[in-house]
Amino acid sequence: MNQPVNNLATLKNSQDFVNSKDIVFSADSIAFAYGQTQALRNCSFSVSRGEVHALIGENGSGKSTLVKIISGVISPDAGHFSIDNVQYKHIISPWAARELGIGTAFQEILIVPGRSVLENIWLGAEQSLIRSSQESNRRIRAKELLDELIGEEVSLDIPAENLEISRQQLCVIARSLVLKPKIVILDEPTAALGVSDRNRLFAAIRRLAADGTAFMFISHRLDEIMDIADNITVLRAGESVTTVSKKDATRDSLICLMCGDVQAEKATIARNMGDVRLLVKDVQIFRNAPSFNLDAHAGEIIGIAGLEGHGQDQFVQMLAGIKKPLSGKITIETDKGPQPIKSLKEAAKLGLAYVPRNRKTAGIFEPLSIVDNFALPALGRYSRSLFLFRKKMVDDFHKYRNSLSIKMDNDQSKISSLSGGNQQKVLVARWLNMDPNTIIFNDPTRGVDPPTKMELYKTIQTLAASGVTVIFLSTDVDELVALVDRVVVFRNGTIAEEIPQKSLTSQSVVAAFFGHKSSVQES
C-alpha cells in the first residue's frame, strides 16, 4: 500500500515539495471530546510531501489528542481527513494508520520492558501473527535507523529498558520510521535528547524530508520549531488558529498566537542576595571525575546545565538527599548552623524542597484529587488526632491556585484531569506550601507550553525575591539564559564552567557543554 518514495529523487530539495499540489495529508474540522472536556473543536491543516509541519499550542490546546486521532488510537467525533486525496472519516486502529503510511512517535516513551531493542523498534510493524519478514532483514533495517539516529554501535539484543532515556526515545522514533512511512508524526521527540542527539535527529528529518517524507513535528521549544519547521500551525483551545510559514514567524509572534491576547513578557523582579544557604564542598559524583565546590546564596537562582548524562541530574539529586556523593559534603545553613543533607526526608525538614523531573512517576498520585495531591506531604499540618481539616487545606490550595493560575474546574477532580503544565503547577504549589528556604527544580518545564513556562518563571523570581534559594536544572538553554543569575555547566561529571549573568548567552552555555571557548556551536 505504501508508495515508494525513491522515484521522487529528481526533485532537489524539500522546498520544491511545498506546494499545494503535493498535499499528502489534510485534516478538516476535526473535533473530539473526552467526556465533558472538548479537547478539539475545529482543527484543520494540511501537510505537503517533503514538508516539516510544526504543530504548536499551549498544554491542553489539543495537540496530543490530534496526534492520537491521526494515528488511529482514538476516533474523532466529527470532521474528516484526506490522505493522498482519499477521504477518511476516521482511522480505525493504530495498525490502519501504519498501513496508510503514517508512522508515529508518541510523546510518552512507550518502550516495552523486557523486550530487546530490535523487538521494540519493530513493535507492531508487522500485522501477521504467523508470518514475519526475515530476522536478518529486520536487523539490517533497525541497525540502519540506529546508526543514523544514535551514531554509534548499540546492541540490538539488550533489553530496551536498559538503555538510557535519550536512547529509548530514539528507539521509539526509530519505530515510527521503520516501515518508511510517507507521513511521520513526532510528538515532543526531543524531550529527552541532548544537543548532539537532537542535531542528528534534525539531520535525519531533513534528509527524509528531502526524499519526500512529510513530517508533523510537535515541540514546546520554539527554537527547535524555528530551526526545523517549514510551516507552523498554531492550536488554541482545540482550534487551529492559523498556519504560518516560518519566514513570516518570530518567536514572539508565535507565543502571541498561542495564548491569544495575553502578552508574553519576561518577568523581572528586583532582588537582593543574602548569605550562603547551600554549601557544596569537595563533592565527587563519578569515580573518575574530579571533585568540585559550589555555594548558593539566599535569594539566588542558580541554573544547572549540561549535556544529557554528564552528572548534573545526579548532582541535583544529591542536593535533594536522594543520592549520596562518593565523597565530599553538602550542607544547608539553618538556625543551628550548617546541617548535612542526609536524606530526602531530612532535607525537607531543613526547608529544602525538590520538584522531581518525571512528574508522572515521581510526583503525581494519579488516583487522588487535585487538593489531595497538593496537601499530601503536609497532611500532618491539616490533621489533629484522627481528623483532617479539609477546609484549611482547600483554602491554602486556592491561595496558590490563584498565584500560580492553575486552570481547573473543581479542586476535587482527579489530578489526571489536568493538563501536564497544570499538574506541574500543583506540584510546585505542594512544595511552596511547605515554606521552603531552598527549592530544587529538576527540569520543571519539560513538556510545558510557553505561557505556562512564563508563569512558572514569574513564580520562581517572586520566590527568589523573598529570599528562597532556587536551584534550577534545565535542558532548555534559552530559559536558563532568561531566568537565572548564573549557570553552572556540568561536563564529564564535574562543574566544568560557571557562567555569570553578564556573559550568559545561549552560545556561551552551549559552548561550555562541549568545552569550546569560542561561541561556535558544534553541529
Place this chain on the structure above:
Amino acid sequence: MKSLLQKIFSNYFWLGIALFVVLFAVNLIILPNILAPRNIISTLAVAAPLVLASMAATPSILSGGVDLSTGVTLGFINVAIFTIVSPLGILNNPVLTLIVLLLIGAAIGAINGALITIVRLQPIVATLGTYLILSGVSKNLMPAPGGVVPDWLSMLGGYIGPIPGPVLVVAVPIALWLLLTRLPYYRALMATGGDERAAFSAGLPVIKIRIIAYTIGGMLAAIAGIALTALVNSGDATLGNNYTLIAIAATILGGTSFAGGRGGMLGAVFGALDIFIIQKLLTSAQVPVAWFQVTYGLILIFSLIADYTLRSATARSTGV
C-alpha cells in the same frame, strides 16, 4: 565472573531449575528407586496433570492477566469425557474425542478472553466468574464420581507402543509451544503483556493477541484434563478444583512474572516439577497433608525473595 553469575540469573527460570536439581537430588537419596523404569512412568503420569495445568496457566499471565478457571477446566474436561463425549458415541474414537475436548477447552479460553478484552472485565473477575460457573456445571453434570475409561485413554497413563504415554502428553504441547515461540505471535504476546498501551499504539492487534492467549491456555487445560482422566481412570467433578491455585503458583515459581511479558512455558514445567517433588518428599516423610500447602506457600514466597535479592545483588556487584 560477571558473565557466569549474570548468565545464570538472567535466565528467568534459573530458580525453578536450581530448585529442581536440589529437590531431585534429595529425592534420589531418600527414594533411590525413583528412576526404575516402572516407577518413573507412573511418577510421570501423576506429575503430568500438574505440569500441563501450570503450562495452561502461563499464556494468560504472559499476556498481563490471569486465568483462575484453569483448574476447573481440567475438571470440566474430565467430566465432559463421560457426560458429553460418551453420549455422543465417539469415545472409542481417540481422534474425534481429542478434537471435541480441545474445542471445548478452546471455547472456554476464548470466552474468558472475550470477557476480558471485549466486555473489558478485569481478568481476575472474568475468570473468577467462569471458575464458579464451570465448577457448578461440572457438579450438575456429574453429581457422583464414576464412569469407565476406554482403553486408549488409560494407555496415556502407561505405554503407547514403546512411547511412555505421560511423556507424549507433555512433550507434544511443549514442542508445539516452542514452535509457537518462533512465530511473530509470541513476540506480540510478550509485548502486549509487557506494556499493552505501547503494543496497541504501535499497531498490534492486542484484543486478538489476548484472546488467543486465553484460548491456548484453555486448550492446554483440556490436555491437562485428559492427562488427569488417564491418571484417575474415572470422572469426578471435584478433581479440578485442586489445581486452580497450585497451577498459578507453579507458573510463578517457574519465573513467570505476574506483571506480564516475562517468563515462559519451560519455567512453568520446572515450577510444576518442583511442587510435585516437594509433594512426594512430604508424603514419604509422612508429613500431614494439611502442611503441604503451607510448604508450597513458604517456598513460593521465599524463592521470589531469593530471586529478587540475588538478581539485584549481582546487578549491583557488576555495576549494571
